[in-house]
Amino acid sequence: MSTPAGPAGEPAPGSRPRGIAFLLSQVGAHAAQRFAERVGELGVSPSDVGLLRLISAEPGRSQRSLAEDLGVVPSRVVALVDALERKGLVERRRSPRDRRNQELHLTAEGARVMAAMPSLAPAHEDEICAPLDREQRALLASLLEALAAHHALAPGVHPGYRRPSS
Amino acid sequence: MSTPAGPAGEPAPGSRPRGIAFLLSQVGAHAAQRFAERVGELGVSPSDVGLLRLISAEPGRSQRSLAEDLGVVPSRVVALVDALERKGLVERRRSPRDRRNQELHLTAEGARVMAAMPSLAPAHEDEICAPLDREQRALLASLLEALAAHHALAPGVHPGYRRPSS
DNA sequence: TATTGTTATACTCTATAACTATA
DNA sequence: TATAGTTATAGAGTATAACAATA
Numbered sequence: 114m115s116t117p118a119g120p121a122g123e124p125a126p127g128s129r130p131r132g133i134a135f136l137l138s139q140v141g142a143h144a145a146q147r148f149a150e151r152v153g154e155l156g157v158s159p160s161d162v163g164l165l166r167l168i169s170a171e172p173g174r175s176q177r178s179l180a181e182d183l184g185v186v187p188s189r190v191v192a193l194v195d196a197l198e199r200k201g202l203v204e205r206r207r208s209p210r211d212r213r214n215q216e217l218h219l220t221a222e223g224a225r226v227m228a229a230m231p232s233l234a235p236a237h238e239d240e241i242c243a244p245l246d247r248e249q250r251a252l253l254a255s256l257l258e259a260l261a262a263h264h265a266l267a268p269g270v271h272p273g274y275r276r277p278s279s
Numbered sequence: 280m281s282t283p284a285g286p287a288g289e290p291a292p293g294s295r296p297r298g299i300a301f302l303l304s305q306v307g308a309h310a311a312q313r314f315a316e317r318v319g320e321l322g323v324s325p326s327d328v329g330l331l332r333l334i335s336a337e338p339g340r341s342q343r344s345l346a347e348d349l350g351v352v353p354s355r356v357v358a359l360v361d362a363l364e365r366k367g368l369v370e371r372r373r374s375p376r377d378r379r380n381q382e383l384h385l386t387a388e389g390a391r392v393m394a395a396m397p398s399l400a401p402a403h404e405d406e407i408c409a410p411l412d413r414e415q416r417a418l419l420a421s422l423l424e425a426l427a428a429h430h431a432l433a434p435g436v437h438p439g440y441r442r443p444s445s
Numbered sequence: 446t447a448t449t450g451t452t453a454t455a456c457t458c459t460a461t462a463a464c465t466a467t468a
Numbered sequence: 469t470a471t472a473g474t475t476a477t478a479g480a481g482t483a484t485a486a487c488a489a490t491a
Binding site: 133135138139143146147148234237238245257261262266268271272273 | 297298300304305307308309310311313314400403404407409410411415416418420422423424425426427429430432434437441
Binding site for chain 3: 351352354355358377378379380
């Protein structure tokens with residue numbers, strides 16, 4: 114470990130330890146950035162991936178429902194889906210039952226991108242966790258799960274869709 | 280804990296565990312967002328705080344040197360410092376020794392904002408770590424320190440200044 | 446009238462390139 | 469010529485408000 118801190122979290126006298134909150138945000142931002150670089154090679158952005166995941170988990174869902182899950186305004190979803198449609202990864206289909214609704218579906222190409230994710234993920238995971246052994250990774254995972262659960266962060270939804278603050 | 284995963288990191292058969300990398304970025308983004316809300320009440324943004332910290336650690340430093348530390352282009356620093364100057368938190372002084380350089384200094388008000396940070400930080404830290412006991416926090420801190428060190432993340436510098444990707 | 450999606454518009458963030466003053 | 473900072477400009481991201489189609 115690189116900074117002088119006591120062996121069990123006691124701050125060494127006179128040294129302000131880096132806070133956990135800052136470390137989380139710092140390391141988390143780094144992980145997100147590397148992820149962006151990796152999926153960028155597939156021609157998609159992290160927000161594209163998140164949207165594709167939600168759509169593939171429940172094909173046919175409406176833009177309105179996505180807006181609610183992501184915590185963004187509906188007009189934002191228009192832009193997000195526009196990007197995906199321009200790339201040929203999703204398709205809008207007017208719902209026959211309520212013609213106000215757009216049903217969102219992955220195209221074959223969109224499905225192919227999603228299919229590539231599981232093979233990309235382990236390398237990413239391994240890069241981020243590189244200095245930790247198996248046991249430490251398990252420990253870290255369970256601590257982070259506890260935090261995510263406590264703060265009510267939904268399993269597949271990244272807070273990065275929501276506007277930073279105001 | 281909220282998701283079905285094996286007791287020691289063995290993924291339960293058939294369940295894809297949330298990756299550590301994703302959890303880090305998710306929880307980290309949440310921590311950053313809450314921090315933004317907290318410091319927002321002091322009238323500053325997280326990037327303001329980061330800049331103030333660097334300047335107060337080494338008063339008189341130049342914009343160029345900040346640009347290098349932050350990993351951004353010099354014109355970006357102009358905007359960042361403009362914001363700080365507009366808020367009356369920092370002062371630009373032409374260096375007498377090399378009149379091309381701006382020496383950056385905190386104003387009294389800027390020093391006051393920085394002085395408020397240490398009293399704000401523990402509440403933030405405690406909110407983020409709420410579900411963890413003392414021992415777990417120490418453990419998490421050391422794991423995160425290891426990751427930060429491995430990925431060469433500098434103690435006070437948030438990757439969020441750097442452009443997401445391209 | 447209420448709801449889904451869309452467009453128009455504006456504001457913020459950030460980069461690139463051209464420019465000014467100084468060395 | 470080279471360097472520190474600045475300005476001009478452009479593009480991405482994201483919100484609000486007004487609007488069209490449908491219910």
